[in-house]
Amino acid sequence: MTTAASNAARQSSAWLAEIRATVQLAWPMILTNLAQMGMTTTDVVMMGRLGPDALAAGALGGNLYFSPMMGGLGFMLATSPMIASELGRNRFSVRDVRRTVRQGLWLAGFLSLPLWLFFWHGGEVLVLLGQEPRLSALAGEYMRTMMWATLPFYGYVILRNFISALERPGWALTIVCVAVVFNAFANYCLMFGNLGFPKLELVGAGLATTLSSTLMFAGLSVVVIFERQFRRYRIFGRFWRADWPRFFQLFKLGAPISGILVFEVSIFNAATLLMGLIGSVALAAHAIAIQIASVSFMVPMGIGQAVTVRVGRAFGARDNEAVARAGWAAFVIGVSFMALMAVVMVTMPRLPISAFIDIDDPMNTAVVTTAVVYLSLAALFQIVDGAQAVASGMLRGLHDTAIPMVLAAIGYWGIGLPLSYVLAFHFGLDGVGVWLGLFFGLASVAFMLVIRWTRRGKLLSN
Numbered sequence: 001m002t003t004a005a006s007n008a009a010r011q012s013s014a015w016l017a018e019i020r021a022t023v024q025l026a027w028p029m030i031l032t033n034l035a036q037m038g039m040t041t042t043d044v045v046m047m048g049r050l051g052p053d054a055l056a057a058g059a060l061g062g063n064l065y066f067s068p069m070m071g072g073l074g075f076m077l078a079t080s081p082m083i084a085s086e087l088g089r090n091r092f093s094v095r096d097v098r099r100t101v102r103q104g105l106w107l108a109g110f111l112s113l114p115l116w117l118f119f120w121h122g123g124e125v126l127v128l129l130g131q132e133p134r135l136s137a138l139a140g141e142y143m144r145t146m147m148w149a150t151l152p153f154y155g156y157v158i159l160r161n162f163i164s165a166l167e168r169p170g171w172a173l174t175i176v177c178v179a180v181v182f183n184a185f186a187n188y189c190l191m192f193g194n195l196g197f198p199k200l201e202l203v204g205a206g207l208a209t210t211l212s213s214t215l216m217f218a219g220l221s222v223v224v225i226f227e228r229q230f231r232r233y234r235i236f237g238r239f240w241r242a243d244w245p246r247f248f249q250l251f252k253l254g255a256p257i258s259g260i261l262v263f264e265v266s267i268f269n270a271a272t273l274l275m276g277l278i279g280s281v282a283l284a285a286h287a288i289a290i291q292i293a294s295v296s297f298m299v300p301m302g303i304g305q306a307v308t309v310r311v312g313r314a315f316g317a318r319d320n321e322a323v324a325r326a327g328w329a330a331f332v333i334g335v336s337f338m339a340l341m342a343v344v345m346v347t348m349p350r351l352p353i354s355a356f357i358d359i360d361d362p363m364n365t366a367v368v369t370t371a372v373v374y375l376s377l378a379a380l381f382q383i384v385d386g387a388q389a390v391a392s393g394m395l396r397g398l399h400d401t402a403i404p405m406v407l408a409a410i411g412y413w414g415i416g417l418p419l420s421y422v423l424a425f426h427f428g429l430d431g432v433g434v435w436l437g438l439f440f441g442l443a444s445v446a447f448m449l450v451i452r453w454t455r456r457g458k459l460l461s462n
Contacts, residue, residue, distance in 0.1 A: 018322075018329045021167075022306055026330075028169040030302030032160070035176045037298060039183050039212065043205055046187045050201055053135065058202055060131060061139035061146070063269070064122050069150055070265050072111045074258025076157045078250050079104040080305070081312040081396050083165040088316020098233050101162050103247040105239075107254070108154035119147035138202055145206030149213035156216040159224055159235070165309050168229060175219040183212040256405035260392065263405075267412040267441065274424060274434050282431040285370035288356045289435075293378045293385070296341040300334040300386035304393030307331075311397025327394040327453060331387070338386035342379035349375040370431065377435040384443040391449035398456060407448040416441015 040062075047058040079100055086096045118125070123140020127133055160172040186208035193199025200207065224230040268290065275286040307330035314322035345352070349372045350359055359368045395404050420437025423429045429436065 015325060015329065018310070018325045019333065022303070022310055022326070022330050022333060025164070025167055025169060025309060026303045026306035026333075028173040029164065029305045030299050032169070032173045032176050033298040033302050034295070035173070035180050037295070039176075039180050042180070042184050043187065043209065046184075046191055047202070047205060050191065053138065054202055057135045057138035058142060058205065060126055060135060061122060061142040061202075061206075064126060064139070065119060065143055065146060067262065067265055067269070068115055068118060069153075070261045071258045072108075072115055072150070072154065073157065074256075074261045075107055075111060075251065075254030076104060076154050077161070077257050077396075078254030078401075079158050080161040080165060080308050081315075081399055082250065082253065083162060084309045084312025084397065085316035085399065087165055088313035088319075094233055097162070097165075098235055098237065099243045099246055100250070101158060101233075101235050102239060102241075103243050103250055104158040104161075105155055106242070106247060107250055108151060108158060112151040112154065115150055116147055119143045119150075122147075142202040142206045145203050146209045147206075149206075149210040152210075152217035153213040156213065156220055159217070159220040162224065162233075162235065163220075163230065164305065165312070166229065167309065171223045171227070172220060175216055175223070178219065179212045179216045182215055183208055186211055253399060253401055256401035257396065259405040260401070260408045263408045263412045267417055267438070270417055271420060271434050271438055274420060275431060278424065278430050278434075281366045281370055284357075284367045285374050286431060286434070288353055288367070288371045289374035289378050291356065292345070292352045292375065293382060296338065296382060297385060297389065299337050299341075300389040303330050303334040303337075304389045304396075307390060307393045308397045311394055312399075315398050323398070323456070326397070330394065331390050331450075334386045334390035335383060338382045342382050345375045345379040345382070374431060374435055377432065377439065381435065381439045381442060384439065384446045387446035388442055388449055391446060391453055394453055395449060395456075400452070400456075403452060404449060407452065408445055411441050411445030411448060415444045 043062075044055070044058070047055045082100050083097055086093050086100065090096075120143075121140075122143035123136045126136035126139055131139075156172075156175075160169070163169060163171055187205055189195050189197040190200050190204030190208055191202075192204075197204075221236070224233070224235050272283070272286065272290075275283045307326060310326035310330065311323055314326050350368070353359060353368060353371050353375065357364050357367060357371075392404060392408075395401070416437050418437075419440050420434045423433030423436050424431070425433070427433060
């Protein structure tokens, strides 16, 4: 075999190995994301059984809780690239990994305090935002029991990042699946007063969420303490010892990640508000289409989490070829999957829509017809949404978060939202205009992030 042929064979083997490693790491993360989404869906379905007022109040409380919680979550996600790069520098590193996890848990505690204060007054905040006082009061009671889930959930995310950086994410999947079942059972008992428990309705739903999050953190804590591969890190050893430089490094890396999450979540919230201005049919169809898109988004989201680890370990090892291979392999996998989902949405739109609404009921004809149109636009939207999710994870592995946050702000709020408004209300495209604006906003973010990735040489030289 010639030298050129030998090099080509070696390169091909390296790419195949990287693809296998990425898929092996990503699939438990994908299923974990889907399971966590299933927990939220279970809550909404059970709230619906309490009646329209409870469902409306639960939606108000959940929406007010979600955005600030996601903002704090970005800081927790910063532990993943830091642990991965430390293991890349020294795969036998114990002390540095332990200190990063410890300071991540400290940061979770510090950030939970102002969030708890805000959530405790959630009912009053909703009244100030112009919501109906009676529904706001119900939502406030719900948030006062759900708010305590914040800290254990953050702790679970940090421990999940730790075991994922060691490329053992399966334990997190097992525990969250148990939590999904437990959450449904706790809702059944506490919301409806079954099996001798008091009937707490929305308060019971919030309590079930807190208990489920506590179970997730406690379960993963037991795993990292006793499982052979993890216990040598003594994650909770000398927990009281501060490492302020590392603490502030996590804060500095995590703040832009939080910014990206807030920009992304808020533009979808704004799009929903725009749909509400258009009409109830547009809003209902949008809710169905965006939910379908959200389910398939769990795949590139999981791949983005996996590529942060793969790129981070190669970055820590200063292996530039491995960095490029890890990033592009994950990008191709993520975009290819979303392209496949786009084909399904275009060719069989009524199939996924039927999971949310009776498509044969004449009363639903307008919603179904509109949802089919939105889903065809979601097909385009899917591809660029997957691209930006994976590209963001690629850059996160290089500890590059500040510039991507600026790019996200430009794409989402500088391009996407204004374009949605103009196309919907000034060009008369209504809901189609909103979706086109979302597409162009996400496409611009994806394009800018990929360009940033192709110019990663400066980041790798630091």
